Amino acid sequence: xxxxxxxxxxxxxxxxxxxxxxxxxxxxxxxxxxxxxxxxxxxxxxxxxxxxxxxxxxxxxxxxxxxxxxxxxxxxxxxxxxxxxxxxxxxxxxxxxxxxxxxxxxxxxxxxxxxxxxxxxxxxxxxxxxxxxxxxxxxxxxxxxxxxxxxxxxxxxxxxxxxxxxxxxxxxxxxxxxxxxxxxxxxxxxxxxxxxxxxxxxxxxxxxxxxxxxxxxxxxxxxxxxxxxxxxxxxxxxxxxxxxxxxxxxxxxxxxxxxxxxxxxxxxxxxxxxxxxxxxxxxxxxxxxxxxxxxxxxxxxxxxxxxxxxxxxxxxxxxxxxxxxxxxxxxxxxxxxxxxxxxxxxxxxxxxxxxxxxxxxxxxxxxxxxxxxxxxxxxxxxxxxxxxxxxxxxxxxxxxxxxxxxxx
Amino acid sequence: xxxxxxxxxxxxxxxxxxxxxxxxxxxxxxxxxxxxxxxxxxxxxxxxxxxxxxxxxxxxxxxxxxxxxxxxxxxxxxxxxxxxxxxxxxxxxxxxxxxxxxxxxxxxxxxxxxxxxxxxxxxxxxxxxxxxxxxxxxxxxxxxxxxxxxxxxxxxxxxxxxxxxxxxxxxxxxxxxxxxxxxxxxxxxxxxxxxxxxxxxxxxxxxxxxxxxxxxxxxxxxxxxxxxx
Numbered sequence: 222x223x224x225x226x227x228x229x230x231x232x233x234x235x236x237x238x239x240x241x242x243x244x245x246x247x248x249x250x251x252x253x254x255x256x257x258x259x260x261x262x263x264x265x266x267x268x269x270x271x272x273x274x275x276x277x278x279x280x281x282x283x284x285x286x287x288x289x290x291x292x293x294x295x296x297x298x299x300x301x302x303x304x305x306x307x308x309x310x311x312x313x314x315x316x317x318x319x320x321x322x323x324x325x326x327x328x329x330x331x332x333x334x335x336x337x338x339x340x341x342x343x344x345x346x347x348x349x350x351x352x353x354x355x356x357x358x359x360x361x362x363x364x365x366x367x368x369x370x371x372x373x374x375x376x377x378x379x380x381x382x383x384x385x386x387x388x389x390x391x392x393x394x395x396x397x398x399x400x401x402x403x404x405x406x407x408x409x410x411x412x413x414x415x416x417x418x419x420x421x422x423x424x425x426x427x428x429x430x431x432x433x434x435x436x437x438x439x440x441x442x443x444x445x446x447x448x449x450x451x452x453x454x455x456x457x458x459x460x461x462x463x464x465x466x467x468x469x470x471x472x473x474x475x476x477x478x479x480x481x482x483x484x485x486x487x488x489x490x491x492x493x494x495x496x497x498x499x500x501x502x503x504x505x506x507x508x509x510x511x512x513x514x515x516x517x518x519x520x521x522x523x524x525x526x527x528x529x530x531x532x533x534x535x536x537x538x539x540x541x542x543x544x545x546x547x548x549x550x551x552x553x554x555x556x557x558x559x560x561x562x563x564x565x566x567x568x569x570x571x572x573x574x575x576x577x578x579x580x581x582x583x584x585x586x587x588x589x590x591x592x593x594x595x596x597x598x599x600x601x602x603x604x605x606x607x608x609x610x611x612x613x614x615x616x617x618x619x620x621x622x623x624x625x626x627x628x629x
Numbered sequence: 630x631x632x633x634x635x636x637x638x639x640x641x642x643x644x645x646x647x648x649x650x651x652x653x654x655x656x657x658x659x660x661x662x663x664x665x666x667x668x669x670x671x672x673x674x675x676x677x678x679x680x681x682x683x684x685x686x687x688x689x690x691x692x693x694x695x696x697x698x699x700x701x702x703x704x705x706x707x708x709x710x711x712x713x714x715x716x717x718x719x720x721x722x723x724x725x726x727x728x729x730x731x732x733x734x735x736x737x738x739x740x741x742x743x744x745x746x747x748x749x750x751x752x753x754x755x756x757x758x759x760x761x762x763x764x765x766x767x768x769x770x771x772x773x774x775x776x777x778x779x780x781x782x783x784x785x786x787x788x789x790x791x792x793x794x795x796x797x798x799x800x801x802x803x804x805x806x807x808x809x810x811x812x813x814x815x816x817x818x819x820x821x822x823x824x825x826x827x828x829x830x831x832x833x834x835x836x837x838x839x840x841x842x843x844x845x846x847x848x849x850x851x852x853x854x855x856x857x858x
Contacts, residue, residue, distance in 0.1 A: 533725070536722050537724075538683075538710075539681075539722070540711060540716070540736040540786075540787075541707055541708065541736050541740065541787065543707040545704050624684055627722060
């Protein structure tokens with residue numbers, strides 16, 4: 222293809238300044254809608270996932286319930302109780318499980334010097350830190366196996382209770398008192414986002430070894446326990462196996478729906494995924510529609526320009542321009558319009574995403590992120606839009622009869 | 630150079646068929662200059678469009694430089710126009726948004742000539758038609774005579790062997806028109822084949838051959854010594 226007179230065409234665009242600008246704005250706005258909406262959706266999804274991960278990734282929380290049917294000589298209505306050993310036996314009995322952690326839960330008075338707080342003090346195993354996404358601040362550690370077997374009086378603090386007790390000071394190695402028993406702080410949790418909980422936020426929680434908890438609080442039965450399947454897609458099967466294994470061990474009917482109460486967080490994740498897919502479709506669809514309206518605008522402008530330039534097209538043909546070149550030329554001009562509008566929309570979406578990501582809004586909206594997939598998809602979409610908008614005007618231009626065009 | 634055999638061109642007009650041209654035989658030698666003369670509606674414009682490969686005949690054959698161009702497709706016809714034919718129109722038909730220089734360079738663009746050479750050749754041609762100081766003017770800033778000179782320069786840009794002029798003086802006063810005819814005669818004297826359409830007997834008298842058309846047929850084909858005194 223030979224390039225025709227681009228300069229000449231730009232001059233005729235200038236004569237249609239208002240139309241050109243509104244058309245460019247249409248494509249720009251459409252592109253902005255698609256990209257920005259997808260970017261914001263992705264940012265929101267990211268922060269929601271992060272918040273959800275604050276509770277734990279792919280975990281199930283289980284509580285002992287009350288039997289609803291008689292079994293093995295026991296009447297119905299029996300409140301079940303699980304020991305730490307019952308819970309830990311699951312690791313051997315249920316091969317689908319990756320990890321299991323018993324949890325004792327208590328509210329207790331916590332003291333450091335003059336400062337006194339009532340807060341959550343939980344007795345757990347070392348794996349708790351991983352299951353509940355409790356990352357450790359530099360300079361500390363989570364509870365370990367030696368703490369557990371030695372019934373050590375050590376504590377791991379949530380970041381908020383640490384601030385309340387120690388302020389900005391380093392807490393590791395310092396002492397605090399729980400129920401008149403002194404504990405040494407071994408670590409502090411990194412601040413995290415958490416959108417759900419079952420006995421208070423982790424930032425106000427103090428974790429101590431389960432063994433120590435049993436001794437200090439005089440407990441024999443766990444309040445709840447956590448587990449995670451090796452493959453989180455197999456979580457439902459794992460729950461069933463856990464239910465059956467515990468039923469055999471403590472004596473309840475495997476089909477008893479009241480015996481074991483579970484919160485399967487992987488179900489929430491499933492729901493979240495559905496919601497976000499629906500949101501992507503909705504928002505993307507709205508953007509797509511805007512873009513299509515923009516395409517109609519571009520097509521219109523190109524038709525107008527072709528009609529306005531009928532005589533010029535006739536002249537070009539008379540002096541040797543092939544109809545095929547004219548057609549390609551109109552397509553190129555359309556592509557140029559779409560590219561300019563699209564680039565403007567893209568830049569706008571990038572700019573707004575960057576600005577929102579840098580402001581406090583990011584805490585609620587997340588960091589909008591233009592993923593390569595969205596970018597490539599939008600570019601592909603714009604190319605399709607350009608072709609669609611340019612095709613018919615281009616064909617009309619190429620099919621002009623030079624004699625008629627010259628006499629217009 | 631040009632050989633028309635049994636050329637006819639029909640148009641559908643409503644239910645009727647209009648025979649704009651019927652049964653035209655015409656031969657034009659290389660280097661000849663001739664006038665196609667006829668009243669309006671005689672078919673001379675149709676004949677010029679056919680000669681200029683802007684249109685295709687309904688019947689008959691057209692050989693241009695030994696090649697049958699009557700059955701070429703639209704893209705091929707455009708190529709023939711670009712390489713073999715230079716047009717000069719009554720209404721000048723310059724690109725209104727382009728400068729004189731850009732207008733003259735336009736055919737070179739389609740011939741694939743590079744930008745620098747296009748500009749140089751267009752400037753030479755404008756100098757030749759006496760408009761070197763008007764090269765950056767738009768058509769609207771030029772007089773009719775100047776516009777027609779630009780058009781002639783453009784017709785010469787791709788150095789075509791055949792120049793077709795359609796009422797080249799029709800929109801000009803007699804003095805300016807005379808200068809344009811002088812320019813066309815000059816092209817003829819350089820060896821180019823020039824065909825001029827007109828209904829102006831005076832113009833016809835300045836060419837050596839006149840073909841008269843009436844009702845779509847060749848009515849007379851006269852060869853006389855041109856009166857260029």
